[in-house]
Every structure is written in structure tokens, then in C-alpha cells.
Amino acid sequence: MTTHRTAVVVGAASGIGWASAQALAEDGYRVVLADRNADGVRDRAATLGEPHRSASADVTDEDSVQRLFDETGPCDAVVNCAGFSNVGLIVDMPVEQFREVIDVCLTGGFVVAKHAGRVLREGGALVQISSLNGRQPASGMSAYCAAKAGLSMLTQVAALEMAPRGIRVNAVAPGFVHTPLTDPAASVPGVVEEYLENTPLGRAGRPEDVAAAVAFLCSPAASWMTGEVLDLNGGAHLKRYPDILHHVMKLAEA
Ligand code: NAP
Numbered sequence: 001m002t003t004h005r006t007a008v009v010v011g012a013a014s015g016i017g018w019a020s021a022q023a024l025a026e027d028g029y030r031v032v033l034a035d036r037n038a039d040g041v042r043d044r045a046a047t048l049g050e051p052h053r054s055a056s057a058d059v060t061d062e063d064s065v066q067r068l069f070d071e072t073g074p075c076d077a078v079v080n081c082a083g084f085s086n087v088g089l090i091v092d093m094p095v096e097q098f099r100e101v102i103d104v105c106l107t108g109g110f111v112v113a114k115h116a117g118r119v120l121r122e123g124g125a126l127v128q129i130s131s132l133n134g135r136q137p138a139s140g141m142s143a144y145c146a147a148k149a150g151l152s153m154l155t156q157v158a159a160l161e162m163a164p165r166g167i168r169v170n171a172v173a174p175g176f177v178h179t180p181l182t183d184p185a186a187s188v189p190g191v192v193e194e195y196l197e198n199t200p201l202g203r204a205g206r207p208e209d210v211a212a213a214v215a216f217l218c219s220p221a222a223s224w225m226t227g228e229v230l231d232l233n234g235g236a237h238l239k240r241y242p243d244i245l246h247h248v249m250k251l252a253e254a
Contacts, residue, residue: 004030004051007218008072010059010112011081013040015179016129016214019207020079023215025052032072036082059108062115069115077218078116079127082108084181085144087248098143105147106154113158113169122166125218128155129210130171132233132241140245148173152229159227168226170217175233177205185244188251194242200235 007024011017012033021044025031030051035041038056045054057068059082069075083105086097109128116126133141134148152171159169176182176195185191196202213232216222231237 004028005076006030006032006072006074007077007079008032008034008068008075008116009079009081010034010057010065010068011083011129012054013037013044015081015181016174016177016207016210017079017081018044019211020081020214021048021052023208023211024077024079024218027215027219029077029218032068032075034068059111060103062111065111065115069119072119074119074121075116076121076124077127078112078120078124079129079214079218080109080112080116081129082112083129083131085141087140087185087244089140089245090142093142101143102147102150105144106150109151109154113154117158117162117167120162120165120167123223124167125222126158126162126167126169127214127217128169128171129214130155130173130229132173132175132231132237134173134229135231136237136241138241138245139243140248155229156227163226168217168222170222170225170227171229172210172213172217173229173231173233173237174205174210175199175231175236177207177210179207188244188247190247190250191242191244194247195236198236198239198242199233200238203234205233 007029009021012021013035034055034057036058041054131148134152155171
């Protein structure tokens with residue numbers, strides 16, 4: 001009988017999570033694809049076939065995350081890709097909208113770390129998907145930037161706490177990657193152009209670029225690496241973030 005290492009990918013129905021699930025499946029993991037989009041993740045698991053499976057989990061609902069890891073049992077790799085953003089000036093933003101982003105992107109990362117940390121085996125790895133916006137501010141994205149900066153720090157604290165049990169905790173901090181999450185921003189004239197002007201390697205990311213880094217961080221090749229927040233952005237962290245709000249307002253005025 002083949003024994004597989006087990007990986008859980010949260011947010012696996014789309015974009016970076018789906019690409020990460022495929023990369024880990026190729027590396028020989030039995031992958032549990034989890035998402036709040038239960039139908040989406042069921043289709044993705046069916047595409048991968050046996051022994052992979054799907055599960056419904058919402059990182060804003062701790063019970064659902066606890067259930068996910070209780071049902072999965074001991075595992076070797078966990079990747080948290082759940083996240084979203086909104087856009088608006090601080091002075092105009094209802095606090096509920098700020099909290100919604102913090103709840104998914106930061107508190108969600110805590111809840112996944114908490115329950116994953118209880119079932120990860122010695123030698124296991126947890127990877128959070130932070131963002132270039134964890135270190136580079138973007139006007140109009142206060143909640144997202146604050147949440148991702150917090151997630152990068154949470155990653156380092158979790159790395160300290162879990163190291164005695166041989167569990168490594170790292171984050172990937174991607175720049176602009178074409179996914180359904182960024183479709184709305186990418187459709188605003190000027191946004192992608194300004195991003196590329198500020199990206200030394202001259203192209204946006206693909207989900208596969210991020211998945212390759214995730215697979216590396218989960219692998220034995222990264223066995224001496226913990227508490228790292230890996231910039232992955234074509235060099236965009238060396239320059240500045242596009243003024244997305246400016247482009248949105250220009251579009252609204254047109
Ligand atoms: P995506 O294509 O929208 O995929 C995110 C997936 O997570 C979706 O299936 C989404 O479901 C799910 N999700 C959202 N909230 C959730 C929750 N509360 N519980 C469980 N699942 C949830 O986005 P992506 O671009 O791949 O982003 C993945 C991660 O990378 C996010 O954390 C994002 O902040 C980060 N990131 C992305 C970029 C980029 O440029 N794309 C750059 C830096 C960092 P729904 O479709 O129902 O929302």
C-alpha cells in the first residue's frame with residue numbers, strides 16, 4: 001500500500017491555492033483542498049482525482065477550521081491561501097469593512113495556524129500567503145496592508161513557538177499575480193501598467209510562480225528555513241506600489 005504525506009491547502013478553489021494544491025499533488029502529497037467555496041473545491045479535487053479530496057472550511061468560522069484539521073488528522077504540510085481585499089480611503093471606510101478584511105487575512109491566518117499547529121507532524125511545514133503589501137503600503141488598501149503586515153509577523157511568532165516541535169512556519173509574499181482576486185484591479189486602466197513600470201523583471205506573477213515557492217517551503221530542501229517571509233514579485237519590493245486609488249478615482253470621474 002502506498003503511504004502518502006498529507007497536505008492541506010486552504011483557499012484551494014482558486015488562483016494561488018489551486019496552483020499550490022496541484023504543485024503539492026505533483027510532489028506526491030495526498031492533498032485536502034479546503035475552501036469556503038465548497039462546490040469550487042469539490043470540482044478541483046475531482047480534477048486531481050484519487051487520493052485527493054475536498055473539504056468545506058471558512059477561516060472566519062473557527063469551528064469549521066477545527067473540524068477540517070480534526071477530520072484530516074496528522075499532516076505534513078499546510079498552506080493558507082484564504083484572503084481578499086477592498087479599496088477605500090480610511091476616512092470613508094465603514095469599520096465593518098476594515099474588520100472583514102482583518103478577519104479573513106489576519107485572524108484567519110491565526111485560526112489556521114492554531115489548528116494546523118496541533119496536527120502537523122514533526123518535520124511538517126506551515127506556509128501562509130502574505131503579500132508585498134505586508135511591507136509596501138498602498139493608498140486605499142489600509143485593511144489589506146495592515147492585515148498582511150500582521151500575518152508576516154504572526155508567521156515569525158508561530159515559527160518561534162512551533163520550532164521546538166520541529167515544525168517550520170514560513171510565508172510567501174507575492175506581488176501582483178493574475179487571479180480572480182486581482183481581476184477587478186487589473187481591469188482599471190493604468191493599474192497593471194504602473195505595477196509593471198515598478199517591477200524590475202517586467203512581468204506580473206502567475207499562480208504557478210507562487211506555487212513553486214510554496215512547494216519549496218514545504219519540501220526537505222527548505223528544512224533549515226523557518227520564520228522567513230519570502231518576497232516573490234519580480235523585484236517590485238525594490239521600487240514602489242502603484243497608486244491604485246488614483247486610477248480608480250480617475251475611472252470614476254471619466
Ligand atoms: P483567489 O483567486 O480569490 O483565491 C482565494 C480563494 O480563497 C478563493 O477560492 C476564495 O473563495 C477563498 N477564500 C476567501 N475567503 C475565504 C475564507 N474566509 N475561508 C476560506 N476560503 C476563503 O485569490 P488569490 O489571488 O489566489 O489569493 C490567494 C492568497 O494570496 C490571498 O491570501 C491573497 O491575499 C494572497 N495574495 C494574492 C496576490 C495576487 O496578486 N493575486 C498578491 C499577494 C498576495 P471565494 O472565491 O469565495 O472568495
